[in-house]
Amino acid sequence: MDSAYGRIGRWVLLGWLGLVFAFLFLPILVVVVYSFNGGRNLYVWTEFDPFWYGYALGNPRVLGTLAVSLQAALINSVIAVALGVPAGMALARRKGNWTGPFLVLLFVILGTPELVSAIGQMIWFDRIGLYDGLMRLAIGHSLFNIAVVALIVRARAEGLDEQLEQAAADPGAIPVRAFFGITLPLMFPAVLAGTLLAFTFSFDDVIISLFVQRPGTSTLPIHILSSFKPGLKGDVAAIVVITLAVSLVGVVTAALLLMRGERRGRALGGMLE
Secondary structure (H helix, E strand, O other), rough: OHHHHHHHHHHHHHHHHHHHHHHHHHHHHHHHHHHHOOOOOOOOOOOOOOHHHHHHHHHHHHHHHHHHHHHHHHHHHHHHHHHHHHOOOOOOOOHOOOOHHHHHHHHHHOOOOOOHHHHHHHHHHHHHOOHHHHHHHHHHHHHHHHHHHHHHHHHHOOOOOOOOHHHHHHOOOOOOHHHHHHHHHHHHHHHHHHHHHHHHHHHHHHHHHHHHOOOOOHHHHHHHHHHHHOOOOOHHHHHHHHHHHHHHHHHHHHHHHHHHHHHHHHHHHHHHH
16 A cells, blocks of 8 residues: 555656646747747748758857857856855855855845846946946856856865865975865866856846947847847747757756766765775
8 A cells, every 4th residue: 555655656746747847848848849940930830940040140140149148258257267266265265254244245146136236237337437348248247157156166165175185285285286286176177167157147148238238249138139029030049049058058067067076076085084
């Protein structure tokens, strides 16, 4: 009897899990399928045809906005890593009275409505005279992503046994050499994962980009948003799927790197025991 109830419970849980996945991913699947619709009206299926992908990738405006998005995302990633990695390491290894307030500040940054942040950044950039559209986008995106990178690095650093660095210091290695020889290689998966997530979040951003952009520096998501005005066509779906592919590659790679880094840290920690 218990076995029967157990099987029923498992089937119920699996069914519920299937419904959750369908609810989350079915709209994405619909967009992917209809991006291969050969008709002009996206809502009416006519035939399977990858025509809209070639049309979108041959559109100079699409390529221009894609270039802006990629450049802004790359610069944003450099800023986020340069400031987020030291912050995460300090949170994990140099704890003190400042740690709690600083963590609260990071979560405030993450929890602040993006619309509020975007309006504040627009006013701030105008006040300080920052009119370079690309830098406005990169800095605007990095304010959020610095917090993301710092928390990822902090979580990874706290999972590393400090005995690893102490073991490197025993043969006489100075702290800087121990950091670059032991700590940083172990932290590299987390750093790279944070970089990829910062890139992905910047590449996908709409609200901050919409407020801080300058003429000539529209991003790909803004182009997609503006393309809905004359009607939904296949090229919009194709661009959305391309954006989705870039985002998925970044997120999945980041997740795999974090899992690999955690396994490597556990293995090295076990070797020292």
